[in-house]
Amino acid sequence: MDLNYTPEEEAFRKDIQNWLAKNLSRRLSRKVQRGQRLTKEDYLEWHALLRSRGWLAWHWPEEYGGTGWGPVEKHIFEEEAVAAGAPRVVPFGLNMLGPVLIRFGTEEQKKYYLPRILSDEDWWAQGYSEPGAGSDLASLKTRAVRDGDHYVVNGQKTWTTLGHYANRIFCLVRTDPEAKPQRGISFLLMEMDSPGIEMRPIYTLEGEHEINEVFFTDVRVPVENLVGAENDGWTVAKYLLTHERTGIAGVAYSKQALKSLKTIAREEQKDGRPLAEDPLFAARMGRLEIDLMAMEMFNLRTVAAAAEGGAPGIESSLLKIKGTQVRQEATDLLRRAVGPYALPELPEAFDEGWNGEPPGPDYALPLARAYFNMRKTSIYGGSNEIQRNIVAKNLLGL
């Protein structure tokens, strides 16, 4: 056992740093660092940059155009990308559907869809949740009925993140209403411009349009768009969720948040001294840093074990819980750090090119927003309570 980075790993980090410093546009990193709204083009710019270096599909095996990086390399890459102010990689095609197709797709599906994900010809949306199926995902009701060479889909999906940028959507649909809830579900790929699909925005508590609801009325989907066997979609869904969860620890984002927190706490004053020297605030920061350090190791040893063939089972649930706790705590401390200047709300300040003067310090503007926005992390991807149920069931067998 040696938890220090090897010289090769340090060299890899240096490589990534240099490349990002040279290639990531200042325009884009400033937007990210200021918490400004990212457009579809912003994401595509970042993807194109990664593609040019062969680093876009860093979760995929090499034979499919991935990087073949091990867990430590992935960790380093993510850490450096976030630290440099890169946007996130849009996960729906690259991190979610890609691994699913590699595991469950037919040769035709892999040949057709994987290159289109890599080239950004396709922007995928995730069609899992429904108004009546949140944490209880298996109770989903969107119905797909076989009609010759097609399925006819009727129902509704919701919380469709960045669906308004997507041209395709992967959905869980019910193909056998008589079977046990988990048994009658299938995994279908659809085109967004199919007749009968309608999308409406949902505005989140900050007043932003990030998520949508999607309605399906007699949408005809060719049967070859089925992934995995009919009625076996739950297996596919669970595989995808496990993938979704390990990334959800968000170590790199929390590290970046802690770094900002330390900077801001040195800047902010309390009784004429830096807030960072206030024993109460310093103790909160210290506890956060310790939790984060431990979680980083926990995350690394889990992904390392998974890479050696162990399945990330309950660990991914535990990481989801701790990861979101830490990230939420960081945004909470950031919000507190700026005191009354957490209050001002200037929606226009989050547009590129805004040149106004904020009432308080520059860095204060996005903090309360980020705090409220991050509440979602303990709700999505299987709420933290659902994660506890999963672990408890596994531990107790009750």
Next chain:
Amino acid sequence: MDFNLSEERQMLKETAERFIREQYPIEKRHEFARATFGFSRAMWEEFAELGLVGGLLPPEAGGFGGTGEDIALLFEALGRGLVVEPFLATGILGAWPLVEAGDEAALEEVIGGQRLVALAHGEPNGRYSITHVRTEAREGSNGWEITGTKAAVVNGCAADTLIVSARVSGGPDDEAGLGLFRVDPRQDGVAIRSYATIDGGAAAEVTLGDAVGKPIGTPGEAYAVIERAVGRGVLALAAEALGAMEVAKDLTLDYLRTRVQFGKPIGANQALQHRMVDMMLEIEQLRSAVMLAASTLAAERAVRERNLSAAKHLAGRVGRQVAEEAIQMHGGIGMTWESAVPHYAKRIVMIDHLLGDTDHHLERFMRFSEDAA
């Protein structure tokens, strides 16, 4: 990065775990804890023969381990068995200053189990400070003569040799000016008041009046040696706490599965399930912190001390949660002497009272965090 144990380490771990599981049932442990010195000297000799003391010390000292990893995995096994023999006092705190001084003769007896040593460092009103030393050493007609009081010296009563810290110069809380001295506890100038501890061990107040001591290393320059010995002790305790918590968790899980109330196992209640998961999650966090601290034990000072404090802080914070929840979920049974659970709980919580509690190490973590970054 490499997260796997080497083959030799895996063997050492298994040897220790198996021996403790088979030879150290809790009834025997209670018996040892109630003996005169709070442990069994015969058992200690068996442990030594098995190589568990040597595993804590490096080859140049006659041992075959001594890395952070060795210390962590052995103490985790000791924690699982609630072992009361003086591994911390003799194998870590007492032995490491001897290692640094290159005292091979004494170490041979330590590793063989014939000689018990204890570090007499902490003082009344010093809490967990490493620099708070009021005990003084002066060169007199009999060599170095030491006067002062040492508090809560773990296994101090049984020690064949005391290693006493004393100030030879400097102000009362300076790092500079500390010395370490080997003191024979059977001389007139040493008075020992021994007592049992609530978690099944033994400690002592040691009063020295012109006690004669032989310097270890150069008097005045011992601070770094003390800090490193205490650092290893911190790692050992965090790992021991981890082992004890794993058992407390397993016992509690078992109880949730088998205890029936209202016609179903109590573990069917979500209120208990979620708390159980939180316990498990925090234990995983602690395990990560212990691994990190073990792995950086030989790193530069700021990184080493920061990571040690992170581990000990978490051991205290998580320990309280695990100890209290384990008792609570066992209900009335958890309050009885007969159950193993409260004995684990007592040890876990009392570890927070040794070599710095959760607040002490949070403060220390913050102090080193900037330099380590």
